[in-house]
Amino acid sequence: NASGSVGDQVDYEIIGIDPGAGLMKQTKQAMDDYELSDWKLVEGSDAAMAAALDKAYKNEDPIIVTGWTPHWMFAKYKLKYLEDPKGSYGKDEEIHTIVRNGLKDDAPSAYAMLDNFEWTADDMAVVMSAVEDGSKPEDAAAKWVEDNADKVDAWVKDLPKEEGKELTVAYVAWASEIASTNVVKQVLEGRLGYKVEMLQVEAGPMWAGIAGGSADAMVAAWLPTTHQDYFNEYQGKFEDLGANLIGTKLGLVVPEYMDITSIEDLKN
Numbered sequence: 493n494a495s496g497s498v499g500d501q502v503d504y505e506i507i508g509i510d511p512g513a514g515l516m517k518q519t520k521q522a523m524d525d526y527e528l529s530d531w532k533l534v535e536g537s538d539a540a541m542a543a544a545l546d547k548a549y550k551n552e553d554p555i556i557v558t559g560w561t562p563h564w565m566f567a568k569y570k571l572k573y574l575e576d577p578k579g580s581y582g583k584d585e586e587i588h589t590i591v592r593n594g595l596k597d598d599a600p601s602a603y604a605m606l607d608n609f610e611w612t613a614d615d616m617a618v619v620m621s622a623v624e625d626g627s628k629p630e631d632a633a634a635k636w637v638e639d640n641a642d643k644v645d646a647w648v649k650d651l652p653k654e655e656g657k658e659l660t661v662a663y664v665a666w667a668s669e670i671a672s673t674n675v676v677k678q679v680l681e682g683r684l685g686y687k688v689e690m691l692q693v694e695a696g697p698m699w700a701g702i703a704g705g706s707a708d709a710m711v712a713a714w715l716p717t718t719h720q721d722y723f724n725e726y727q728g729k730f731e732d733l734g735a736n737l738i739g740t741k742l743g744l745v746v747p748e749y750m751d752i753t754s755i756e757d758l759k760n
């Protein structure tokens with residue numbers, strides 16, 4: 493059904509992800525800002541959103557999803573962000589590494605490695621695309637670590653080994669964070685001897701876990717905008733080790749074959 497308004501074509505649905513994601517909150521803001529009161533934001537997950545996109549794309553059907561960069565979907569499909577003249581999605585931001593208070597004393601070499609950890613969107617894309625092509629996340633991460641020994645060397649330079657000490661790294665099952673968290677696990681285990689448990693949770697519990705001390709670290713904090721509420725809520729109860737990746741983007745994403753360019757085009 494390629495006729496009628498964009499809304500009619502997609503049943504006034506925007507395909508979202510997990511309800512705790514900052515992206516969902518920003519999208520609700522966008523729906524307010526652009527007066528899209530007839531529209532519905534569908535909750536799901538990164539995987540469910542990607543599956544819906546894949547299905548629509550194969551049929552050249554119209555679809556609107558919540559999206560972000562870095563994400564493998566931009567390599568697999570021809571997609572575009574809808575322009576956001578009202579700035580509902582904020583400016584470019586960074587992905588930060590956050591650790592619990594006290595980690596510095598309890599696990600100094602892990603703390604130092606996490607503090608040193610930084611890579612690029614292109615690095616992350618290698619791991620994400622391997623996972624999308626069917627590699628297990630731990631295998632894709634191990635391969636990246638092996639192929640990028642010089643970068644990894646710099647993160648662990650002069651740090652002592654901590655044989656068998658246990659660490660819990662929290663994350664949400666977003667493609668970008670599956671990649672980064674697995675890489676950090678590989679390095680902490682393979683290079684520094686820690687035993688790392690990856691704890692998959694929702695965004696709220698990820699922040700709460702660090703603040704409460706049940707998780708030691710996470711590399712999945714999108715700041716300053718996307719996780720602003722969580723950041724403010726737990727201020728003082730965590731340590732922000734700064735950016736591990738810069739140059740992210742969030743917004744509404746559609747296949748290039750769709751004949752719209754701006755979020756404003758959804759209003760009618």
Ligand code: PBE
Nearest residue numbers: 513514515560666714718
């Ligand atoms: N994301 C991916 C997250 C941060 C990482 C953009 C889906 C969010 O919206 O909270």
